[in-house]
Amino acid sequence: MQKYLILSFLFFLPFSSIAEEMGYFLMLKNKKVNVRYGPSFDYPIKYVYKKIELPLKVIDKKENFRRVIDHKKNSGWIHISQLRNSRSLIAISEKILFKKPTKYSKPLAKLGQGRLLKVIKCEEKWCNIKTNDFSGWIIKDDSIWGIVN
Numbered sequence: 001m002q003k004y005l006i007l008s009f010l011f012f013l014p015f016s017s018i019a020e021e022m023g024y025f026l027m028l029k030n031k032k033v034n035v036r037y038g039p040s041f042d043y044p045i046k047y048v049y050k051k052i053e054l055p056l057k058v059i060d061k062k063e064n065f066r067r068v069i070d071h072k073k074n075s076g077w078i079h080i081s082q083l084r085n086s087r088s089l090i091a092i093s094e095k096i097l098f099k100k101p102t103k104y105s106k107p108l109a110k111l112g113q114g115r116l117l118k119v120i121k122c123e124e125k126w127c128n129i130k131t132n133d134f135s136g137w138i139i140k141d142d143s144i145w146g147i148v149n
Helices: 002-021
Strands: 025-028 035-036 044-051 055-062 064-070 076-079 083-085 088-091 095-096 107-111 116-122 128-133 134-139
Touching: 002 128, 055 076, 107 134
Parallel strands: none
Antiparallel strands: 025 055, 025 083, 035 044, 035 076, 055 064, 064 076, 088 116, 095 107, 095 134, 116 128, 128 134
């Protein structure tokens, strides 16, 4: 009986670690990054990203390649050397930037859809961000891309 328990544990172990690996965000490390049709340099280039620090969600991995999806639902394979841990967000819709992490705080700016936001820190319901000339707090909800809620 103990033998079967050990074998079943060893069988399911790789699947549990794969589930933990997927669904996290990385961002582009460079200004120009090739996205490929498959997980190898032998596959042709599908398209090229030209936005440094763009957040991407990892949906699969194979060796040193990660299959990613962006906020517009484009997906493809990128070599891990072109990615790093994400500290950025994309506004999916217009957002209000507040001075403090409360809706009753002074509004500082209206951030447009598609705006790249650099994360300073996130709390339970708010993220402290910086973008160009502004820094402040935005509500952490479904209208941002780049953070697991």
